Amino acid sequence: MKALYRAGRAAYELDAYDRAHSAYTSVTRIDSDDIDGLRELKRTEARIAEQLTGVNFWAATGPQAHGTKVDHANFLRRTEARQTETHGRGLFAVEAIECGDIVLSEKALAFVPSPAVPESFHLVIPPAATRGTFGTQSNMWTAVIQKNIIEYNSFGYAHDLDLTSFGNAALVTPGMDNKDGSMGLWLHSSAINHSCLYNAEHSFIGDMIIFRATRGIAKDEEITTLYKEVNADYETRDTALPTTGRKTLLQQAKEVLERLPILNATVEPRTVVMMFEDLLAQIQDTYSEEFYRDLPRLGLITLNRYCAFAYSRNDPDKALEHAFAVIAAHGYTLTITGADVELDRTNAMLAPQVVDQLMNVSRTQESKGQMAVVSELRELALEMYIIINGEPSGFETRYGKARERCSTRA
Structure with a gap:
């Protein structure tokens, strides 16, 4: 026994x-x-x-899983790797996937957590390579080699308590600065290509990567994701993407904001906001409707966020206008008609600031007594939060608990 x-x-x-x-x-x-x-x-x-089923209890796992090996299984049955017509291999949906649903969740083949206090610097230069790897990259390289040794030489291997422990044991304590330099290798997920108009957002819980649909995905549609954050400047995105060895489906237009004024701290806040709005109008004119209709306009995001914040205390209507503009700049079309809320995500790029602005719009609607609208907006925000974060923990801490109302005021 x-x-x-x-x-x-x-x-x-x-x-x-x-x-x-x-x-x-x-x-x-x-x-x-x-x-x-x-x-x-x-x-x-x-x-x-x-x-x-892919049903996992993320709320119970997420907060405790920083830098750990989580006790969950892979969920890969909804996707498969195939050849694309134009850009090599890709990952495709084998069934329709609804917005917010898990596309896949996969545990890392090799996972190297970031040490709390780095005590040494590792550099690995393979004999056949022209450049080396260092830091957690070199540690992961070593972990992959060890896995191959174990796979092809099952008679034995060096014992490491952290790597051979059973159950949901923590591998390391995270650093005090909360910057997780962990690195992992996910084989199935590595087939996913980049697209600026992606349909899946990824998040991490311990050594597991989770992809959730940012919109409805049809059967046989290719799964794509964004390799760099939405707000990364063009040079950063353009430099980083080729180094990954992956192909881009859509090249974003380069926006050079050389006319951004250097603001003196003594300038009146109202004057600063007016300068921002003037600059917004100029940037808006650079986006041709012929090419950018219903597409994200990344150059409009940051300034609209600043303006929404600046107006939030003394001009709710202007704050609402800029909140809608932030959402629209990400490619979403948000429509509120009476108590009905509609959100078109066809060409949208999901980002945390979209969740922020949905909650800002909901607070404005709450001040007007539109509680049915508030409820729908909060549900949309929570859905997006889970897509980005992988699970719902922290949502109420950031945005507060939903307020209950016995009736809806007109």
Whole structure:
């Protein structure tokens, strides 16, 4: 019975859940009251269910999973890698996926957490390469090599308590600055190509990457994501993308804001806002309707955010106008008609500031007594927050709890 139990533990850690289930079932047949066997059988059945449904308890996992190996199974059945017509391999949906649903969740082949206080600098230069890797990249390179050694030489390997521990054990304590320099390698997800008009957003929980649909995805549609954040300047995006060895589906137009004024601290705030609005009008004119109709206009995001904040205390209507402008600049079309809220995401780029502005719009609507609209906007904001963050923890801390109302005022 002990041999079966150990075989089940080994199979579980190798993600061979069917073999683990068979071993634990045999354990419980020998002793139906074995506590360890029953516990591990239940845990294995939960992983098998996750492989089929992708339903995981992210709220319970996320906050504690910084820099850890999470105890969840891969959920890959909705996607498969195929050849594209124009840009090599890609990942495609094998079934329709609704907005906000999990596209895939995958545990890392190799995962290197960031040390709390780096004590050494590692540099690896492979003999056949012309350049080296350093830091967590070199540690991950070593981890991948170790995995291959284990795979092809199953007779033994160097023991490391962190790497061989069972269950949901933390690998390392995160640094005090909360900057996670962890690095991982995800094989299935690596087939996903970049698009500036992407349809899936990724987030991380421990060593697991989660992709959620930012809009409805049709069967056989290619899954794409954004490699750099929406607000990254053009030079950063243009420099970083080629180094990844991946191809871009849509080249963003280069916006050079050389006329941005240097503002003196003594200038009146109202004057500064007026200068921002004047500059916004000039930037807006550079976006041709012929080419940018219903597309994101990234050059309008930051200044509209500043203006929305500046007007938030003394001019709610102007604040609302700029909040809508921020949302529109990301490619969304938000329409509020009476108590109905509609959001067109066809060519949208999801970002945290969209969630912020949806909540700002909801607060303005709340001040007007439009509680039905407030509820819908909050639901949209929460959905987007989960897509970006992977799970809902922290939403109420950032935006507060929903207020209950017995009736809706006109």
